[in-house]
Amino acid sequence: MIVAHGDRLCKIATDYSVADYSEHAAAGSGEPYALGSLFDSKGTPETRICRALGAAEANCSGVRAPFTVKTTRKEIA
Numbered sequence: 001m002i003v004a005h006g007d008r009l010c011k012i013a014t015d016y017s018v019a020d021y022s023e024h025a026a027a028g029s030g031e032p033y034a035l036g037s038l039f040d041s042k043g044t045p046e047t048r049i050c051r052a053l054g055a056a057e058a059n060c061s062g063v064r065a066p067f068t069v070k071t072t073r074k075e076i077a
Helices: 031-039 045-059
Strands: 002-005 008-012 018-021
Touching: 031 045
Parallel strands: none
Antiparallel strands: 002 008, 008 018
């Protein structure tokens, strides 16, 4: 599971260990494909996440749409 809070990005493993990441993270069977996409992507976080999911889906039989990306960030009007 990937969790972001404030400026922190963490991955919680199945043994409940927590690892901090400074730039980007991915989890699951499509992790290497998503990380490759995130490494060189530009745009909003939502755009980058959708591209990474698309890369994972295109290259890993265990990753399939539909995907849901949620944010708790409040939009400033």
